Amino acid sequence: MSRIYEAVIGLEVHIELKTGTKIFCACPTDFGAEPNTQCCPVCAGLPGTLPMLNEKVVEYAVKAGLATNCEIARYARFDRKNYFYPDLPKAYQISQYDMPLCERGHILIATGDGEKRIGITRIHIEEDAAKLVHDDRYGTLIDLNRAGIPLIEVVSEPDMRSAAEAVAYLKKLRSIVLYAGISDAKMNEGSMRCDVNISVRVAGEDKLGTRIEIKNLNSFVSVQRAVEYEFRRQVAALEAGESLIQETRRFEPSTGRTFSMRVKEDADDYRYFPEPDIPPIILDNAAIKRISASIPPLPDERRRTYMEKFGLSAYHSEQLVLERSVSDFFDAAAALTEHRQILASFILSEVLRYMGEGDAISVSPAQIAAIADMLGSSRINGSGAKKLLGALWDTEGDPAELISALDLEQLSDRAALAELAKRTIAQHPNMVRDYKIGKQSALKALMGRAMSISGGKANPEILRELIVLELEGQ
Amino acid sequence: MIAITDMTALELSRALEAREISSTEITRAYLDRIDVKNGEIGAYLTVTYDEALKSASLSDSRRARGEALSAMDGVPVGIKDNICTKGVATTCASLMLKDYVPPYSATVIEKLESSGAVILGKLNMDEFAMGSSTENSALGKTRNPVDTSRVPGGSSGGSAAAVAARMAPYALGSDTGGSVRQPASFCGVVGLKPTYGRVSRYGVVAFASSLDQIGPITRDVRDCAAALQLISGFDGRDSVCSREEPPDFSGCLGLGIEGMKIALPEQFLVEAVAPDVRSSVLHAAEICEKLGARVDVVSMPSLENALPTYFIISSAEASSNLARFDGIGYGSSAPGIDSVDELYRKTRSMYFGPEVKRRIMLGTFVLSSGYYDAYYKKAVRVRTLIMREFNSFFERYDIVMTPTTPDTAWRFGERKSPMAVYLGDVCTVPANIAGIPAISIPCGADAGGLPIGLQLFAKAYNECGLLRAACALEDEFGGSGE
Known part of the structure; x- marks a missing residue:
């Protein structure tokens, strides 16, 4: 490759709001219900029906805006986006066009070069369409359960330069809406969906390349792979002297490639106009203040607390705040122990390993805080702590009792450990030989044997010191 | 003794x-009358014989127990066929909805039912309420009971003809640009378009959402007040429906018009208005003065822009509202189709009539990118100017008075050009544009004996003043347009 290229990436993310009922009627929004059991004449767009705005939707969308540092409009309105498609019962989608609720925000993401600010162009409210289900016997069927589920669309500035940044942005956005409590944001269930706009240009140039849109990506991995593939494809095309056309593409996870869906030669004319059936949204400062006060501390704020108050590393702090449930758990446990760094490390390495994705943490903050205390005071070592966690999972057990019952107490007695070191060395003359000729792995091997003999209970720091002492003394 | 079908709704209420x-x-008297007359007049598309008799019997039982739901419990009513009635076909007089039976009832239907009204059936109209003569109905022809060689007006032609022909004591219509008032005027009865927001629109098949309003067609103003009482009030299913508690409309009547200030815009006294119509309106103005009101001839220049403004806004909204008729979820669907685009094209080509297609095309055009600013956006601005002008007049005047239509009922097929028909809406559309209430009452007849309508406007939510003035004039004209 003769020139260095960079990707210019912007994301449009649709997020379902968990308002309990739909945006324009009182139908429930539960995921996974039998088709067409959560719908009514309004969802079906029957002649004569009218939308009644669910005020919670506005509140949640304002929360999203505030949580992403947006300016909140004092006057916003709905518009009709007109187009024909079988999943759109009224043949128009009620959305927001030129007067969105939130504009000009940003969020911060962590990159290899430190923190980076990604601009949010706008956040607007709209209704979801019905779901088309393709059936071999009956052809295409329509499930109206999804029609009228409230969505926000979050449009970013084209501020991302790599797949990693796009994924970091998406993860951060997801984490923010989870913290704000406005969505489940489950990509696998479609409550968070992502369209990627990507173009490439020679690094350092100001002019943007031809923009390609990749529709409906439903996992972080797909976003990563689609962006990486599309970047390579576009660079290869430019290198081959081809010109790119503005188009919409689809990502196929089985092949890892993107395919053209339609060319945007003649831009769609959606004939937007103000929705006459819904009065404008009017917000005053008091309403915005009230909504703002109801937002719990967001990840960036918690991350700063972890670093500044608890002295955690930037990495640990970032990892802890990715999921609100984890951060909440950490906060609850951190209030019960002084050993916060040990606590953070133990939660991130051991507790999270124990739970699968989406599962709950099945131990209490008090139990984990007790383990952190034992680790901090050397009553137990890492291996014992792991065993203890396994024994506590899904039980109400008391760690202090279990530690004796399971005989997990750390062995720190110098005389006993010295005896252990001697015995181990005597049994493995070949390892001693390796150590003498400078093989560092030999020490590790000897440690392993000795720990194993102690049933994992030996204090590793003291044991190591005594083994080295014994080896050097020979 | 007076025939049952010659009694007004309130007379029936008192007799009950x-x-x-x-x-x-x-x-039974009304169903018999419908059997005799509907062949000739064609007001009804559906007559709900069994349901009506059942409702009547239930009403009689309630009354016998002393549990009447309202004064109007047991009084029959006819419904325009664009107002949804659960379990009863609601066709909008279109092939598109020829067999459509809604699974829910409009709010006004629920309100009528909860006051004990007996629904006689569904009334003919211009397809999707687009037209001024009911000639655009795809499902039948309605004749003007005053002269059956003439149109009854429209789009609520069936409603007005039913009341005029004594086939219903009163009826509901819908008014987007004059569709209640103009047919009332042509048939010699009373028609009211309430303030936008006074009556819930939930369940009326939308034509132009920012203009549509359901209104009663009655034999006289007193019935009109009583009917309005039944259907008005807040509804949690229509966001633009007012929370304002409706006053006792009947209680506003009988107070006369002494001291009222009435404006007579010169824009509607020009040559385009038929001489007989003009002189009837001027005669009405003289009566007002005689009754102690002050009448000023005024100029309201913005009214000259009302008609184009109306056609742009109403067509734009209609093009969006009628897009849902796509052959998929309900309604007619073109047969033998193998692609969804073909389904849309064929269904809409086959089952919409020419006037509906014309409005959809016009509306699609004015919303298209590149034309939006020149047409739709400008029309919305002009709408604001018209509203402002009305508001400023209502600071000085209680009532604005005009003819309802520039001319009287025409013969079938006489007005072939759509433009000629559109121009006939010039006096009525300003009320829809401004969202204000307006009423048409009979004020005489032309040389050929055809009824002439007098139109009164009042400021938003002042139906009381409007009905009071209309009632005083009606008393002076001598009653129910006979």
């Missing part, structure tokens, strides 16, 4: 309360 008559007798 005095136990002089039963709802079943009234309902």
